[in-house]
Amino acid sequence: GAVVSQHPSRVICKSGTSVKIECRSLDFQATTMFWYRQFPKQSLMLMATSNEGSKATYEQGVEKDKFLINHASLTLSTLTVTSAHPEDSSFYICSARDLTSGGGNTGELFFGEGSRLTVL
Amino acid sequence: AQSVTQLGSHVSVSEGALVLLRCNYSSSVPPYLFWYVQYPNQGLQLLLKYTTGATLVKGINGFEAEFKKSETSFHLTKPSAHMSDAAEYFCAVSIGTGGFKTIFGAGTRLFVKA
Secondary structure, three states: OOOEEEEOOEEEEOOOOOEEEEEEEOOOOOOEEEEEEEOOOOOEEEEEEEEOOOOOEEOOOOOOOOEEEEEEEOOEEEEEEOOOOHHHOEEEEEEEOOOOOHHHHOOOOEEOOOEEEEEO | OOEEEEEOOEEEEEOOOOEEEEEEEEOOOOOEEEEEEEOOOOOEEEEEEEOOOOOEEEOHHHOEEEEEOOOOEEEEEEOOOOHHHOEEEEEEEEEOOOOOEEEEOOOEEEEEEO
16 A cells, blocks of 8 residues: 655654654655644544645644644655644654545545654 | 544453444445554554445454444454554544545554453
């Protein structure tokens, strides 16, 4: 199946700094990618939908200026947590659909490995 | 509105025992249904999916699920649990209109006892 890769898998930063997380589709082109946040022992919370070549669509309650999303190519979307604070510490996961496969027509998602952010 | 309910945040079984993870959904249109598995500190991996056709679907690692429209259920089963099955399992519904919005259940953590 399609492969989605996230980097870094773990990152520790100081409060007030910015952190960038990359999400790449390795063997397919993804016009749309999704960014989730997962709190301990909880489900995935959709933060935003990343659209190649256009602005991301943010879910209600997600700060656009805090979580900057850029989808500059068909294989790369980035999430930048700006001026990070300890409450931003979380597990961030990206996903994408492979529209060239049959699964793309059913909403099947391919997930990255996740990135654990710890803000000190 | 669409929703997904997973009954039981935690399920514990003995190795070799039947695994049953429950999922019920509500949807105003025919949904696509998925089960994903998440191992610690990893992303999600597709176990199986129902789109159309046969209502009993088989997935990886010996798991299967049956779509029951009348019960709006999509329960996940495995005849014999293995220690490696210990993980978090998410049921998800994908709604086709407007670009496939995916809704996840709260997740069920499966513990397997030796």
